[in-house]
Amino acid sequence: MRRVPVDMLRPGMKVGKALYSSRGELLLNAGVILTARNIERLRRLKVPALYIDDGFLPDVVVEDVIAEETRVQAMVQVRELLEEQWEAKGPSCFRAGKAILRVKRLTETVESIIDQLLANRALMVNLADVRAIDDYTFGHCVNVCVLSLMTGITLGYGREGLLRLGLGAILHDLGKVDIPREILHKPGRLTAEEFAVVKRHPEEGYRRILRLPGVSAPSAQVVYQHHERYDGTGYPRGLQGQEVHEFAYICGVADVFDALTADRVYRRACPVHEAYEMVAGSGDSLFAFHVVRAFLENIAAYPVGTWVRLSSGETGVVVENRRGFSLYPRVRVFFDPEGNPVGPYEVCLWEAGDVVVAGVTDEGSVRAGLGYSQLP
Numbered sequence: 001m002r003r004v005p006v007d008m009l010r011p012g013m014k015v016g017k018a019l020y021s022s023r024g025e026l027l028l029n030a031g032v033i034l035t036a037r038n039i040e041r042l043r044r045l046k047v048p049a050l051y052i053d054d055g056f057l058p059d060v061v062v063e064d065v066i067a068e069e070t071r072v073q074a075m076v077q078v079r080e081l082l083e084e085q086w087e088a089k090g091p092s093c094f095r096a097g098k099a100i101l102r103v104k105r106l107t108e109t110v111e112s113i114i115d116q117l118l119a120n121r122a123l124m125v126n127l128a129d130v131r132a133i134d135d136y137t138f139g140h141c142v143n144v145c146v147l148s149l150m151t152g153i154t155l156g157y158g159r160e161g162l163l164r165l166g167l168g169a170i171l172h173d174l175g176k177v178d179i180p181r182e183i184l185h186k187p188g189r190l191t192a193e194e195f196a197v198v199k200r201h202p203e204e205g206y207r208r209i210l211r212l213p214g215v216s217a218p219s220a221q222v223v224y225q226h227h228e229r230y231d232g233t234g235y236p237r238g239l240q241g242q243e244v245h246e247f248a249y250i251c252g253v254a255d256v257f258d259a260l261t262a263d264r265v266y267r268r269a270c271p272v273h274e275a276y277e278m279v280a281g282s283g284d285s286l287f288a289f290h291v292v293r294a295f296l297e298n299i300a301a302y303p304v305g306t307w308v309r310l311s312s313g314e315t316g317v318v319v320e321n322r323r324g325f326s327l328y329p330r331v332r333v334f335f336d337p338e339g340n341p342v343g344p345y346e347v348c349l350w351e352a353g354d355v356v357v358a359g360v361t362d363e364g365s366v367r368a369g370l371g372y373s374q375l376p
């Protein structure tokens with residue numbers, strides 16, 4: 001199974017991993033054979049890529065760190081909660097009974113995410129983004145929650161701490177419901193005035209989360225401080241260093257990383273290894289160093305299915321990642337340094353001391369290259 005950009009999908013290809021909308025609707029089930037209409041629909045929905053099962057790397061499974069149904073359930077619950085908040089114009093319209101239920105359900109879902117992450121501790125984040133652009137907000141909330149919790153587990157948090165962190169992280173952008181949608185979804189650059197409006201969302205979110213029943217003070221701090229930065233360049237208060245709650249740094253790193261690796265209206269997704277490098281450089285400048293280090297331990301810089309060129313000149317596909325070796329995957333080599341098909345055979349970079357990933361390439365370039373037409 002591998003991730004294929006929508007532009008390279010062809011009728012007849014088999015869907016390897018089901019695709020859901022943020023409303024929980026099944027858009028395409030695993031095993032479905034693609035038609036031209038399916039592909040056109042994906043293009044309309046601005047889905048960047050799809051996992052395809054074409055018999056290439058049949059033994060390689062791309063595992064998510066949590067179950068698909070939990071991810072979808074979390075996304076639907078966040079959507080419902082945010083949409084209700086959108087409708088609530090002021091305190092008088094606020095329906096406390098409904099909010100209690102929403103928070104209770106969301107708390108149960110975060111608990112389920114924690115259980116799964118604790119049970120799958122060896123797994124790293126290997127999935128590249130396949131979200132439709134319109135679904136960005138809700139998928140982003142869930143991703144930030146999962147990434148924050150993985151960081152919290154690495155830092156040795158107990159259950160109570162994880163639950164508070166997770167609930168704050170999944171609701172971190174609650175205040176965005178107060179930003180006019182024209183500004184929130186504006187494709188171009190924001191004006192200074194518009195950016196000032198966007199920068200109010202941590203405070204608006206804090207105001208809203210304090211009114212939600214059953215949310216603890218540390219969770220509220222995540223909402224309030226997730227844009228504060230270690231060097232004091234963040235907002236809303238320009239706090240720095242240890243003035244910022246550790247939870248907020250955790251959520252901040254997860255937020256930046258997930259935003260970088262997603263396709264947005266105004267720019268294409270940044271490849272995972274580039275986002276990894278950017279985050280790696282942010283320790284003790286944007287975020288606390290130990291938080292960045294714990295975060296990156298969970299991220300595969302070259303996710304399974306990525307085409308890479310090795311320092312030895314060989315070209316192959318990443319087939320496995322090991323925790324603690326984010327930059328050193330196991331690679332199945334298909335081409336020698338001259339571009340001639342070989343083997344395939346595998347090179348394990350976390351064992352081989354002298355070979356590293358020299359660059360990332362994509363399947364289009366591989367197929368277009370000399371001698372590269374003999375791929376399965």
Ligand SMILES: [Fe+2]
Pocket residue numbers: 172173201226227
């Ligand atoms: Fe935010």
